[in-house]
Amino acid sequence: MSRIASVLIPMPLPEAFDYEAPEGMALAPGDQVAVPLGPRLMRGVVAAIRDGHGGNRPLKQVAERLDEPPLPPGALEFVQWAARYSVDAPGQPLAIALRGARAPKPKPVRMLEATGRAPGRTTPARTKVLEAATGPMTAADLARAAGVSAGVVKGLLDEGCLAERLVTEDAAFDPPDLARKGSELNxxxxxxxxxxxxxxxxxxxxxxxxxxxxxxxxxxxxxxxxxxxxxxxxxxxxxxxxxxxxxxxxxxxxxxxxxxxxxxxxxxxxxxxxxxxxxxxxxxxxxxxxxxxxxxxxxxxxxxxxxxxxxxxxxxxxxxxxxxxxxxxxxxxxxxxxxxxxxxxxxxxxxxxxxxxxxxxxxxxxxSARHGTARLPDIELIDLKATPPEHGRWLSPPLVAAMAETYGRGEQTLLFLNRRGYAPLVLCRACGERMTAPDTDSWLVEHRYSGRLVCHLTGFSMPKPSACPHCGAKDSLVSIGPGVERVEEEARQLFPQARIAVFSSDTVFDAREARRLVEAMAAGDIDILVATQAAAKGHNFPKLTLVGVVDADLGLRGGDLRAAERTYQLLAQATGRAGRKDRPGRALLQTYAPEHPVMQALKAQDRDAFVEAEMAEREAAGLPPFGRLAAVIASGPDAAQLDAFTQAMAQAAPNTPGVEVYGPADAPLGLVRGRRRKRFLVRADRGVDLSAYMAAWRARVRPPGQIRVAIDIDPYSFL
Missing domain, CATH: 3.40.50.300 (P-loop containing nucleotide triphosphate hydrolases)
Incomplete structure (x- = not known):
């Protein structure tokens, strides 16, 4: 009889592996350990400990209990639950849970502190340094605190009046001050x-x-x-x-x-x-x-x-x-x-x-009401069929007039378009070829800032060619449709004196740059902000009084079951940026379908009516939240092999009351990175354990080596 440790390894493995706990090694669930897996030692987490035998073959032993914090019981249980719910290997969520533990430790910092020794030569600058050295400080911080040059600090270090030691920043955080009062609440x-x-x-x-x-x-x-x-x-x-x-x-x-x-x-x-x-x-x-x-x-x-x-x-x-x-x-x-x-x-x-x-x-x-004196913005619809933009432009006359009024009052405008880049499609006027990424059906998006065509799905990019790669025609590639860069270009032409910026993931690369742009907008240093959804939620801009939605219909295209819900949510959030302080706000939505229920609900600011209608449609179809969905995405490099596998997978689907399986069908993006893609959609009644159903179905099929199968419980993307 020996002690056996079941160890989860942060890899896409189907279950925990058993290892023998060496004599004298105290192990408990949650402990981080090093275990042999093939020729390598791998980090893992003990999922359970039991007494028993390893079976016909002797078990490999746990190599080492790592000197790392264990996963608490709740975290370990959550990792295992998340894997079961998502019908995935437990090592997948475990890899996320251990991401911080596997990161490199902070490097030690060289710190200086006073030794108590008096300098051989005293000067006012040296005295300031010794007075400022009240605790461990970096040389730069000490020089800054004393208001002296780095040479003064170095001289005291050379004389032994300051000593140097390596300090590793500990993991402690300042405790919250619970005596502090919060904001005044209505x-x-x-x-x-x-x-x-x-x-x-x-x-x-x-x-x-x-x-x-x-x-x-x-x-x-x-x-x-x-x-x-x-x-x-x-x-x-x-x-x-x-x-x-x-x-x-x-x-x-x-x-x-x-x-x-x-x-x-x-x-x-x-x-x-x-x-x-x-x-x-x-x-x-x-x-x-x-x-x-x-x-x-x-x-x-x-x-x-x-x-x-x-x-x-x-x-x-x-x-x-x-x-x-x-x-x-x-x-x-x-x-x-x-x-x-x-x-x-x-x-x-x-x-x-x-x-x-x-x-x-x-x-x-x-x-139900805004804080303080602020009130919800007035929302108007601009019917683009009745008042279209000028040829080659994307901002309608009513929106341009409203922008001019806002700019004239010294207030801010947000132009919202949830589409990155300059143009979402580049095609050839000579042959009609649409530029796509290699081995992928995704269109290439033009980015004028960088002069490149970019696939936002795979990350592929290339310089925009001077001739069509398909037919060779020179200067035949044209940009179709607007992105935020194109709207910014138009805004600069209309308001050349205005301070204009773009807020999207292509122009704001990290949290620091995002903070800088948000602070500039909040301080009133930007007159017109052209933005994707990155700026459409959660921000407070006191001088922002006009929101113009360039293409309000964008999210309604594509047949996604959540299209209407997501469009309403996104546009309500975007228009809600206006008038959040003491200045009244307004929002103008450019649309070709002003009669659409989403647009009418936004105009009336009647969320309850929209929700009631959308709920009724979902209930009639048995869709979330009245039913449940799961998706299966199968992909492989060989179309014939993928077709044969997905047909076999369809035949293997369990026949369960309250569950309907649709497919296989070609995915809207049927080719990504050289791999063909097929999809199933599963609809289940609320009382069905959908995760268990999907796990049972997956256990019935064994994909050939080159075919991958991914399961998505509650899918949001149908590409």
Missing amino acids: ASQAASAGALADMVRAGGFSVALLDGVTGSGKTEVYLEAAAAALAADPEAQVLILLPEIALTQAVIARVTHRFGARPGEWHSDVAPPARRRVWEAVASGTCRIVVGARSALFLPFRKLRLIVVDEEHDSSFKQEDGFIYQGRDLAVARGKIEGAAVVLASATPSLETLRNAEAGRYRWLRL
Whole structure:
């Protein structure tokens, strides 16, 4: 009889592997270990320990118990639950959970401190340095604090009056100051904050929808819930999830102001050493507040007591590649596992969340008015059939006139178009060829700033050619349709004196640049901001009084079941940027379909009517939130082999009441990176365990070596 450790390895492996625990090695679930896998030693996490025998062959032994923080029980259970729910290998979410642990440790910093030895020669500059050396400081910081040159500091170091030592920054974060008072709340905010605080103090798992119009002060409300959670337990931790990296800096600033301590920051732009520092501090419990993107859900919280999902409706919470998951849904699951409260905040909640609130599964708290003297903007529709833009332009006369009035008053305009680059399509006038990425059906997008054609799906880019690669015709390639760069070009022609900037992922490369642009806009240093959805939510610009939506119909194309919902949410968020302070705001939506229910609902600002109509359509079709969906995406380099496999897979689908399988069908993007793609869509009644059904179906088929199969529970993309 020996001790056997089941070890999860952060790779796409179907299950935990068994290893023998060496004599004298104390192991427990959650411990990080090094284990042999083939010729290599791999990092893994102990999932379970049991007494037993290894079977017919002797088990390999655990090589080492790593001197790293273990995954707490809640984090380990969450990783395993997420894999089962998403019908994926447990090593996939584990890799996300260990991302910080595998990051390099911060390098030691050379610090100086006073030794007490008097200098052989005393000068006023040297005296200033010794007086400033009250604790370990870098040479540059010490020289700056004393107001002297680096040479003075070096001279004292050479004489032995200062000593140098290497210091590794620890993982501790300043504790939140719970004595600080929050913002002044109006009656509606105070009532919601009180309800959330009571919910948090009661302990245990619960979910609340904080449903407030844009500018109603939802952030101030949920920060009071965070204060209640932190005050109720000295070890409690709080997680605030945001959909966009661009939003993190503004929320971090507000958290820092509220609690007098900077929270941990977690997203893809955080440098690996800083990421490790946050990971270790969360594991030790010294980082009590984290603000981050969806992957922060997998951090090793010791005592997570509150999860806030801000802009819970946002599709950016959906991870579309690698380990596929919906961050909002997994946040609720982690809250249940940890016994934590969950707050879902939005001005335009998802239909799934609204349905849960209507059914009483979630507590529903409403903020129906903007904070202070601000009021919702007036929304008007511009019928592009009646008042089209001039030939070769994209801004209609009514929108241009409104921009001129706004600029003349010294106020700001936001031109919103959720399309990056200069033009979404480049084609040849001579032969009609559409420029696409190699081995991919995706169109190449023209970017005038860089002079390149870019595939936003695969990342391929190339200089824009002078002749058509298909027919060879010179100067025949033309740009079709507008992107934000093209709208910026037109705005500069119309308002040459205006200060104009573009906010998109092509012009704002990291969180620092996003913060710089947001601060410039908030300070009034920009007159016209042309932006994608990166600037359409969560920002407060006091002088912004006009929002112009260049192509309001864009999101309604394509047949996606969530098209109407997402378009309404995105445009409501975009128009909600206007008039958030004491100046009245207005929004103009350019559309070819002013009669569309989404446009009419936006104009009337009648969300309830839109939701009621959309819910009725979904219920009649048995679609979410009244049914459930899953997608299967099969891909391979050989079209005939892929066809044969997907036909066999269709025959292998379990015959289960309440489940309908559609497909296989060619994916809209049928070719990506040289791989052909086929799709299935599965619709199930609410009472069906869809994850179990998909797992049973997957177990019935074995894809040939070159064919890959991905399962997407609750798909958001149908490409």
